[in-house]
Amino acid sequence: MTAPSPDPLDTVFAALADPTRRAILTMLLEDDMAVTDVAEPFSMSLAAISKHLAVLADARLITQEKRGRVKWCKLEPDALRAASVWMQGFGQFDPVDLDAFERFLETELDGPTGAFSDTENAAEFDANSAS
Amino acid sequence: MTAPSPDPLDTVFAALADPTRRAILTMLLEDDMAVTDVAEPFSMSLAAISKHLAVLADARLITQEKRGRVKWCKLEPDALRAASVWMQGFGQFDPVDLDAFERFLETELDGPTGAFSDTENAAEFDANSAS
């Protein structure tokens, strides 16, 4: 924590660059989750997921609150605002295609408890399986 | 190049995670530039900038076209669209705050030839100088 203070965009974009972390964010979009539950769909150790969550928390993309012995992870979409503004400036796209995102989500998420469909996106949850 | 085919979002976000590369994109927003001219404001070797440009090209954030002995770099904002859509889905921010971006740019860019103001953002062009 002695780091000077790198541009917040650095840490936000770096956090988003990992498919596991993006998948975690997508899961948290549905609901707050405990660390163990976040880890469940991934074929990777709990410690690894814990590290990913630390990266997301460092980028302020999530917050973590310990209640009892379970630590709850909550999406913090505000952290994306600066990054989003930065990106939007380049494209001058059509204003926010939220419909496209909802369509994307429908293929990404299946049930409310983290049971994912085995579409093309399922690969994101077992990145090592990619040949 | 034997890599399977990672999610394009991986490479786009990873490319955006570096302040030097974001600065390059900002410069290219003004105009196409040759590699040497891109490198000029940075306190880093030409080879390093060449690598950064390769990363940006790999993420399809820029294209490079060789005319004569000089290679021109051109911004390709389309590559940001998918990433932007992905991000927007989390925030449900107010639709595209382009004004905020233009204000940001005014502090970022000074002249049309790569002369940057020495505001807070100038640090991005000599990242090593950050204590």
Place this chain on the structure above:
DNA sequence: GGCATATTCAACCGAATGGTTGACGATCCC
């Protein structure tokens, strides 16, 4: 041809990343 310019290549280096395993500290519950 011969020299200067533009850009990349190759080898190397230190630091950061993403993962593992095993031990550890908290907390819940009987």
Place this chain on the structure above:
DNA sequence: GGGATCGTCAACCATTCGGTTGAATATGCC
């Protein structure tokens, strides 16, 4: 108290990243 569960810590490992330097490859110009 004591066992099970939750989560992190510490050490380790292989790979990637961001940078350097020096040589090599085009290309333009006289």
